[in-house]
Amino acid sequence: MPTQPHETHTPDHYRLLGVAPRATDAQIKAAYRKLSRIYHPDAQGGSPVAENCFKQVAGAYAELADPARRLNYDRMLMLRDPIRLVDDPRAERALDVLDTVVTRLRKRQTALPSAGHGRDLRVEHPLPFAKAMLGGIVTVRAEFATTCTPCHGAGTSEPERNPVCHVCQGQGTLKTGLRRQDMRCAFCSGRGLLLLAPCKGCGGSGQVAAHQDVDVHVPMRCRDGAHLRVRGGGEAAPGGKAGDLVVVVRIQPHAFLRADGDDLVCQVPLTWSEALAGARVPVPTLGGTHWLTVPPGTPPGREFRVGGHGLPVGSSPAGPAKRGALRVQVFMDMPSELAPSQVAAVLALEAQLGVQRFARATAYRAAVDGLDTADGPSK
Ligand SMILES: [Zn+2]
Ligand SMILES: [Zn+2]
Numbered sequence: 001m002p003t004q005p006h007e008t009h010t011p012d013h014y015r016l017l018g019v020a021p022r023a024t025d026a027q028i029k030a031a032y033r034k035l036s037r038i039y040h041p042d043a044q045g046g047s048p049v050a051e052n053c054f055k056q057v058a059g060a061y062a063e064l065a066d067p068a069r070r071l072n073y074d075r076m077l078m079l080r081d082p083i084r085l086v087d088d089p090r091a092e093r094a095l096d097v098l099d100t101v102v103t104r105l106r107k108r109q110t111a112l113p114s115a116g117h118g119r120d121l122r123v124e125h126p127l128p129f130a131k132a133m134l135g136g137i138v139t140v141r142a143e144f145a146t147t148c149t150p151c152h153g154a155g156t157s158e159p160e161r162n163p164v165c166h167v168c169q170g171q172g173t174l175k176t177g178l179r180r181q182d183m184r185c186a187f188c189s190g191r192g193l194l195l196l197a198p199c200k201g202c203g204g205s206g207q208v209a210a211h212q213d214v215d216v217h218v219p220m221r222c223r224d225g226a227h228l229r230v231r232g233g234g235e236a237a238p239g240g241k242a243g244d245l246v247v248v249v250r251i252q253p254h255a256f257l258r259a260d261g262d263d264l265v266c267q268v269p270l271t272w273s274e275a276l277a278g279a280r281v282p283v284p285t286l287g288g289t290h291w292l293t294v295p296p297g298t299p300p301g302r303e304f305r306v307g308g309h310g311l312p313v314g315s316s317p318a319g320p321a322k323r324g325a326l327r328v329q330v331f332m333d334m335p336s337e338l339a340p341s342q343v344a345a346v347l348a349l350e351a352q353l354g355v356q357r358f359a360r361a362t363a364y365r366a367a368v369d370g371l372d373t374a375d376g377p378s379k
Contacts, residue, residue, distance in 0.1 A: 005173060005181075005182050005183050005184050006184070007183045007184065008183060008184040008185075008186045008189075008190070009174045009176045009183035009184065009185065009186060010186040011167045011168075011174060011185065011186060011187055012077055012080075012081065013060035013061075013063055013064050013073060014060075014064075014077075015167050015174065015187075016056055016057055016060040016167060016187065017031045017032055017035065017057065017060055017061060017064070018031050018035065018166045018167065019031045021074070021077070025065070028061065028064050028065065029061075029065070032057065032058075032060075032061040032065075035053075035057045035166065036054060036057060036058065036061075038163060039051075039053040039054040039057060040054055041054060044161075044196045044197075045197075047196045047197065049194060049195055049196050049198070050194075050196045053187070053194060056187070081176060081177065082178075083177075083178065083180070117240055117241050117242075117243060118144075118234055118235035118236050118240065118241065118242040118243035119144070119234060119235040119243045120234045120235075120243040120244045120245070120246055121142050121143075121144055121233075121234040121235055121243060121244075121245050121246065122246045122248060123140055123141075123142055123245065123246070123247055123248070124247075124248045124250055125138070125140050125216075125247050125248065125249060125250065126250045126251075126252050127218065127222065127249050127250065127251050127252065128252050128254075129251060129252060129253060129254035129257060130254070130286040130287070131218060132218065132221075132222045132224075132249065132251045133220070133221055133222075133259065133264075133286055133311055133312070134220060134286055134287070134312065135217075135218045135219050135220035135221070135222060135312075136217075136218055137215050137216070137217055137218070138215075138216050138218055139213050139214070139215055139216070140213070140214050140215075140216050140245065140247050141211055141212075141213050141214075142211060142212050142213075142214055142233055142234060142235075142245045143209065143210070143211040144209075144210055144211070144234070144235040144236070145207040145208065145209060145210070145235075146207065146208060146209075146210040146235065146236050147206065147207060147208075148199060148201045148202035148205075148206050148207060148208045149201065149208075150199055150200070150201040150202075151199035151201060151202060151206060153206040153207070154199070154206060155191070155195055155198060155199055155202065155204040155205060155206040156195055156197055156198055156199050156204065157197075157199050157200075157201075158197045161196055161197035162193045162194055162195055162196055162197055163193060163194055163196070164192065164193050164194075165185060165187055165188035165191070165192055165193055165194055167185055167187040167188065168185035168187070168188060168192065170192040170193065171185070171192060172184065172185055172188065172190040172191060172192040173185060173190070210236065212233070212236070214230050214233040214245050216228050216230055216233075216245070216247050218249070220311075220312045221259075221311055221312065222249055222251070223249070223251075224249060224250065224251040225248065225249065225250075226248075226249045227246050227247070227248055227249075228246070228247040228249060229244050229245070229246050229247075230244060230245040230246075230247070231244050232244065233245030234246075254284070255284075256268075256284050257284060257285075257286075259311055260327070261311075261324065262310055262311050262313050262323075262324030262325075263310045263311065263324045263325045263326070263327050264285070264286070264309065264310045264311060264324070264325075264326045264327065265327045265329065266283050266284065266326065266327070266328050266329070267328075267329045267330075267331060268281055268283060268292070268328055268329070268330050268331075269330075269331055269332070269333040270294065270298065270300070270330050270331070270332060270333065271333055272332070274294060274298075275294070275297075275298050275299070275300065275330070275332060276296065276297065277296050278293070278294055278295050278296035278297075278298070279293075279294050280292065280293050280294070281294055283306075283326065283328050285309045285326060286309075286311075290306060290309055290326065292304055292306065292328055294330065298330060300330060300331045300332040301329070301330070301331065302329075302330055303327055303328065303329045303330075304327070304328040304329075304330070305325050305326075305327055305328075306325060306326040306327075306328065307323075307325050308322075308323045308325070309323065309325065309326035310323050310324025310325045310326055310327075311323065311324045
């Protein structure tokens with residue numbers, strides 16, 4: 001089967017009617033009568049394709065049947081495609097061909113698709129952070145187009161009802177321009193035959209949408225952008241070998257956790273009272289929640305290390321050998337603004353505690369005050 005050209009050529013009126021550009025009025029009329037009988041919607045069970053063909057043929061005939069309009073049309077065609085008016089032996093034979101091949105199907109339309117290879121499919125798949133770190137099985141939907149079963153890809157289950165295109169005589173292409181280049185026949189959309197009775201399963205395209213759910217093994221500590229290949233998980237090829245499915249992993253970042261080496265790091269905000277009086281705070285892990293005891297008087301920036309709750313390290317058939325640590329870094333969630341009465345309450349509490357409870361701040365102030373600073377704050 002020759003490769004189809006991309007560009008489409010709309011046939012001129014003579015090609016539409018299957019006559020030579022030098023045809024007599026009687027020949028044009030006879031051709032129109034023959035074609036209008038074939039494509040009349042009533043004769044084709046109301047097929048919309050037939051109706052469109054009928055309209056095109058009738059439009060061409062209306063213009064060529066009027067001597068003045070035909071003269072104008074010929075002048076236009078002379079400019080557009082001069083060789084057409086000089087010599088086109090194929091056009092002379094077109095209607096004869098139509099008589100003999102009207103019900104003959106082209107070989108490629110009836111042949112079953114060759115048992116080839118299905119294409120590889122590439123699917124981007126979002127993966128939650130925990131799943132990407134721990135690994136496991138995810139189910140990925142692979143969508144593809146496959147050969148329509150009822151018509152075996154031919155686009156029709158009733159080949160005898162689809163006449164060969166009389167314009168291109170079943171070739172699917174028309175030679176046009178000074179270089180007689182092959183272009184796709186617009187009358188039959190390059191099929192070579194007119195799908196007056198398209199397959200109900202695929203609408204005539206010969207292909208239907210299909211999908212399959214494929215289980216994909218995600219390795220532990222999978223990287224963002226990793227390509228996971230599943231042999232045979234791609235496009236199915238009836239009678240042939242299915243392609244591969246290539247899953248491109250897109251890791252969804254965790255709201256609070258990030259990986260750092262073998263460890264997981266989580267930053268946890270504390271309120272004043274939690275930092276001052278101590279608290280039990282929930283910390284997310286890869287599987288569930290860990291409750292962390294924050295002792296009274298915890299300074300912001302302190303890091304707590306929870307062993308065994310980090311990333312899996314190494315692997316064996318029995319599972320990961322060990323886990324890194326979960327590092328919890330606490331910080332202080334400060335109110336942005338206090339009312340004057342609230343400021344007074346804070347100062348009162350600090351006064352009540354006394355400077356000796358702020359040993360480091362007091363020592364720092366004393367040390368800085370003793371420095372010989374040129375631009376320090378004035379007292
Ligand atoms: Zn055609
Ligand atoms: Zn079909």
